[in-house]
Amino acid sequence: MQRASIPPAVSLRSYALRLARLVLPYVEALAVTALVTAGGLLIVRHLELPNISLIFVIPVLAAAVRHGVFAALWAAALSVLAYDYFFLAPLYHFTIANPADVVALFFFLLVALVTSALAARAHARTRSAQREARTTAQLYDFSRKIAGVLDLDDLLWIVVAYLARALNAEIVVLMPQQGRLTARSAFPPDAALDKADIAAAQRAWDFDYRVGGFNDPVTPSPRLFMPIHTGRSEVGVIGVLPLDPSGRLSPEDRDLLEAACSQVAVAIERVMLADEAEKARLGAERERLRSAMLTSISHDLRTPLASIIGSLSSLRSYGDRYDEATRAELLGTALSEAERLDRFVGNLLAMTRLDAGVIVPKREAVDVGDLVSTTLRRAMPLLKDSTVASSVTADLPALSLDFVLAEQALFNILDNAAKYSPAGGRLSIEARRAGSEIGGRIEIVVRDEGPGIAPAALDRLFDKFYRADDGDRRRAGTGLGLAIAKGFVEVQGGTIAARNRSDRSGAEFVVSYPL
Structure with missing residues (x-):
């Protein structure tokens, strides 16, 4: 250029x-x-x-x-x-x-x-x-203009564009990158620096002093380079090439440039500190999730595996001593724990796909009653200790959903309700229409008679690897079921919410899909 x-x-x-x-x-x-x-x-x-x-x-x-x-x-x-x-x-x-x-x-x-x-x-x-x-x-x-900007590239573009108009000059901002000054933003965008300009900018950076311009006999560059720094550290260098034929800035423009450099330095440092804080937060969050995942995997893999190994080893070693009912019970335990292990691995894979953003719903016309009945049949082994009631409003219109994703989301909600419901408790699922005829929605509501949701847990209920504490009555879980349900519902354009029941103890989950 x-x-x-x-x-x-x-x-x-x-x-x-x-x-x-x-x-x-x-x-x-x-x-x-x-x-x-x-x-x-x-x-x-x-x-x-x-x-x-x-x-x-x-x-x-x-x-x-x-x-x-x-x-x-x-x-x-x-x-x-x-x-x-x-x-x-x-x-x-x-x-x-x-x-x-x-x-x-x-x-x-x-x-x-x-x-x-x-x-x-x-x-x-x-x-x-x-x-x-x-x-x-x-x-x-x-x-x-620069107060609320949090992205460094956006901030630098605002700086160079504003100063170029205010000073009637070409503006370029250089910042250190991999041990050398590199042009990060310029206005006009095709403004280029030659070797003399780079040498002048480096001198301004090294000696923390204004160099260049026609009044500088040492540095043969028509651009004026000013270092920008705060009390904590140096940030970069601003280069100015006045478009006036004299090639010089007026005293008023020079005062404006010096004052603007101070503000630019503070703004850049603020953005960089915010970026570092965000990286530290993300690193801490990754570490927390990694620890939670390792804890969950170590417990939720070993528990079903221990049951499977114990049942099968007993059958292998003492199978001829057991009667038919005992052998069937041991085989049933092994099968149940294997299915539980399969759900655990499936949840891990589903969460990985959600995090990667690779899930694309395969939409089709889905009958709400069919969705509810299919999910209940699949979840029946988990609900054997509960009294289940379902209600689907007649003549509900079909929804445009991915049946597999919608069924898995509802299954995870039922699985969660079963874990926190007392033996013999009533668990209900209701499908109904809400909103106006135009722009309405279909709601699927799952209610249980468990202890409800603690106020401190409401905001974290759909977080990955989060499990509300309910003493010994809680069945083991990964803390991924509700997070996956939320992801599957939202990827199809729906919403999911949780609250405590108003008529008695228990939780209520509401899944809403637009028509």
């Missing part, structure tokens, strides 16, 4: 405007002096005044207030010449016949100079206050 160049037409126009700005104050002072002189001639023609010199203070004050001391001095010189030429004898000559007029002219010039100096000082203070107010307003606007 090549460095952006200024078109010749734009360059000539910029020089013309710059020249006009330089000449305009003196042309204006000449015009005002001419008008005052014409006014003085009209006054003298109609009135007898002993001295008309004070009228020439007007162009001096006007030039001082509007353009500063040099324009005021120019206006004072023009006023002296005009007063001498048009009002002092001999008229229309630059000579003075009366010595008193020389003294008067001298004091007039002195008064004009003092007045112009005072007015120019007041003008300079006013301009300085206005410049500071503009800079403060720009910095406030800039700080608002």
Whole structure:
């Protein structure tokens, strides 16, 4: 990429405007002096005044207030010449016949100079206050733009785009990466750095000092590079290439740049600290999940395996001593624990697929009554100690769902309800329509008569590997069932919620699918 160049037409126009700005104050002072002189001639023609010199203070004050001391001095010189030429004898000559007029002219010039100096000082203070107010307003606007940004690339783009417009310059931000400074963001995006620019930026980074620009004889780079740092550490370097033909920043722009660099450094450090904190949080969360997973696997794999091994080894060693009922019971135990182990492995695989984001629902028309009955048949071995009641509202419309995912989600909810329900307790499942005819939804509600959900567990109920504490009545589980149910429901566009029952003790799970 090549460095952006200024078109010749734009360059000539910029020089013309710059020249006009330089000449305009003196042309204006000449015009005002001419008008005052014409006014003085009209006054003298109609009135007898002993001295008309004070009228020439007007162009001096006007030039001082509007353009500063040099324009005021120019206006004072023009006023002296005009007063001498048009009002002092001999008229229309630059000579003075009366010595008193020389003294008067001298004091007039002195008064004009003092007045112009005072007015120019007041003008300079006013301009300085206005410049500071503009800079403060720009910095406030800039700080608002970068205050809520949490992504580093977004922050850097806002910085370079804003400063490029505010300073009328090319802006580039360099940050250390793998031991060397690298351009992270630039405006315009195709702005490129040559070897001289890189060397100047590296020097600014190494010595923590502003380098480059036309005023730096050591570093041959037209860009001005300023280090950005906080009290804690260095952050990076900002490079500025003014597009003005002079190649220099005005004092106002330089003040804005220095103040903006401080804000940029704080904002970048804030984003980097937030990123580090997020990485630390994710690392701690990964470690927590890893520990929970290892704990769950070590317990939930060994428990069914121990039952399976114990049952089968007993049959192998003492099978001929057992009667038919005992052998059938041992085989049933082994089969039940093997099915439990299969569900555990299936939950691990399902959670892995959810975390990887590779589950794509295969939608089809699903009858809600068929979904409920199929799930109940599959879950019947788990619900053998509970009284199960189901209710499906007639004429419910079909849902567009993945039957396998929806059935697994409902199965996991029933499995959870069975674990926390007392022996002989009632477990109910209800399918109903909710909402308006247009934009309504189908709700599947599962209620149990267990101890309910502790307030502290409500917010974590669907977290991976989380298991609510319910003493010895709780059957072993992985803490993945409800998390998988939530994932399967949400991937199909539905929602799942849990709450305590209002009519008695127990929990209520509501799965909602849009029509």
